[in-house]
Amino acid sequence: MNQTIKDIITSLVAVAIILMVGVAVTGAWPFMVAVKSKSMDPHIKIGDVVILIGKSRTHIVTYVEGKRQGYRSFGDYGDVIVYRPDGRKDVVPVIHRALYWINRGDPMPNGRPAPNSGYITKGDANTQPDQPLISRPVKPEWIIGVAKFRIPYIGYVRLIFSHL
Numbered sequence: 001m002n003q004t005i006k007d008i009i010t011s012l013v014a015v016a017i018i019l020m021v022g023v024a025v026t027g028a029w030p031f032m033v034a035v036k037s038k039s040m041d042p043h044i045k046i047g048d049v050v051i052l053i054g055k056s057r058t059h060i061v062t063y064v065e066g067k068r069q070g071y072r073s074f075g076d077y078g079d080v081i082v083y084r085p086d087g088r089k090d091v092v093p094v095i096h097r098a099l100y101w102i103n104r105g106d107p108m109p110n111g112r113p114a115p116n117s118g119y120i121t122k123g124d125a126n127t128q129p130d131q132p133l134i135s136r137p138v139k140p141e142w143i144i145g146v147a148k149f150r151i152p153y154i155g156y157v158r159l160i161f162s163h164l
Contacts, residue, residue, distance in 0.1 A: 028054040028145035033082055034155030039123030043075035049155040052082055052145025060146055064100040076124060080147040085135035087142045096121040096130060108132055
């Protein structure tokens with residue numbers, strides 16, 4: 001085998017190990033996401049990479065609970081979650097703060113009854129909650145993970161390749 005093939009195989013094995021360890025440690029897939037919008041400014045910015053913990057490995061603390069308990073994450077009360085709007089895998093996941101839980105039939109922010117139980121979410125920079133604008137209340141099974149750490153700027157590499 002020539003050296004180039006050995007280097008490629010070594011690199012692929014290293015990436016595979018990093019991915020396996022990342023999933024094993026965090027319990028989430030994907031366990032890191034690059035931020036593409038300004039909706040979480042000023043706490044999470046475009047180009048940041050956010051490390052997630054699987055929802056089965058943590059309790060999601062809403063803004064309402066966080067305010068009551070004094071728990072803050074990314075500069076404000078409650079947890080930031082990454083979810084698939086309406087559970088759809090063909091759309092870009094959303095990273096927003098879980099504001100509160102509502103049950104089916106409870107009024108959503110627009111006053112209409114919620115079609116299902118779930119979280120009401122909102123980007124820190126947004127004026128309106130996501131529900132019902134971009135999603136129904138977020139069901140737990142739509143959640144990819146809970147944001148725990150932010151690494152500034154390195155997400156730009158991922159964002160550049162996604163536009164090629």
